Amino acid sequence: MNASPRAIHHLNCGTMCPHGARLLTGEGGLLASAKLVCHCLLIEGAEGLVLIDTGFGLDDVRRGRQLGVVFNALTRPQLLSDETAIVQLRALGFEPADVRHIVTTHLDLDHAGGLPDFPQAEVHLLGPELAAALHPSLRERMRYVAAHWAHGPRWVQHAPEGETWMGFESVRALPDSDDEILLVPLPGHTRGHTGVAIRQGDSWLLHCGDAYFHRGEVQTPAYCPPGVSVFGTLDQVDGAARRENRERLRELAERHGDQVELICSHDAHTLERYSERAAPTPLS
Ligand SMILES: [Zn+2]
16 A cells, blocks of 8 residues: 555544533533534545544444444434445545545544445454454453454454654554554554554644544643543543553653644534644645
């Protein structure tokens, strides 16, 4: 693959409206609905498209119940076909088959729902994440939806080992990406959770997935809305690893904010900043 990026499109591939805006976002009323997004990236490479995370897919829109009663009750997903990656990339003038590679930060149901819409794509992820999704423990069963990989994706597992990048270890580049797309392991939220760094000119964009949920968590001083703190703790498989990685991300933002831009999956405010720049981010 030659995926040297030319432009990055920032997409919201799923909106969730849980109750408790103030507790979850630090803004709005206690009982008001929060707005959480599924921040995905569509990267235009020289020989095709690379999708970073997929949000919800068309099957989720058609059969929302497959996401589970508990998830639906707690997060209140809107499940709109117009928000799926496949519909949005068609609107941008691309075809689903143009998506040659998908990189998933992890396989939680709100990140992997779009996989069936791109059955031809290679799906890159860390090996421990695939192992967790295919053989979940009792505690992990609710977070993964087997229907999202019933079509038999072309998995490409990567070992969490490699070089050092910006103080993060075990980093490896996606094969043939000219070192422009890196997997940066950030375990804790799930077993094989990874960040994805994309070179944009002289700097990097680091998609941190669910390594943190609110932009305040990686600001200095750090701020985490109380509802996010509770949710993050309930939803983690390794609390020590998650907290350590989040702290390293905060330090990265503090020390190297001019070289690395951090984004996470569910912070609507962060995504809005990119949506306001109507055009995709040019990279050269
Ligand atoms: Zn998530």
